[in-house]
Amino acid sequence: MSFTGxxxxxxxxREAHEFGxxxxxxxxxxxxxxxxxxxxLGDNGSSWSQLxxxxxxxxxxxxxxxxxxRPITLFGGFPATAWFDVGELSEDxxxxxxxxxxxxxxxxxxxxxxPADSMFPHNFFYNVFxxxxxxxxxxxxxxxxx
Numbered sequence: 001m002s003f004t005g006x007x008x009x010x011x012x013x014r015e016a017h018e019f020g021x022x023x024x025x026x027x028x029x030x031x032x033x034x035x036x037x038x039x040x041l042g043d044n045g046s047s048w049s050q051l052x053x054x055x056x057x058x059x060x061x062x063x064x065x066x067x068x069x070r071p072i073t074l075f076g077g078f079p080a081t082a083w084f085d086v087g088e089l090s091e092d093x094x095x096x097x098x099x100x101x102x103x104x105x106x107x108x109x110x111x112x113x114x115p116a117d118s119m120f121p122h123n124f125f126y127n128v129f130x131x132x133x134x135x136x137x138x139x140x141x142x143x144x145x146x
Contacts, residue, residue: 027060
């Protein structure tokens with residue numbers, strides 16, 4: 001999946017970014033829950049999938065996507081894997097709304113193929129995601145919902 005959006009420092013110029021590989025750690029027992037684990041700036045899904053595979057949580061399926069490699073304004077345009085562009089570390093910094101929206105859509109797409117009984121209403125992880133995502137969605141007026 002790819003998306004096109006302006007980077008913070010691009011003056012509105014649109015750039016295409018391709019999401020990296022998604023790594024999946026399948027449950028060793030009965031599939032009861034699904035967690036989408038998003039890595040931090042400059043990391044990837046592979047490193048986290050290796051760690052998550054060692055956890056004693058046999059009924060959880062871990063989905064570890066990799067963010068696109070993109071120029072990061074904070075790093076002077078140096079490319080790194082990131083879910084969205086980071087311009088500066090302050091509360092007043094402009095948000096990369098297009099990058100945030102694309103990342104949220106990518107996660108929604110990954111979850112759309114999961115069995116309903118592994119996600120809602122009893123799944124704690126999914127409820128936490130909804131609890132954090134929906135206020136953000138309504139604040140920004142994002143156009144997609146689960």
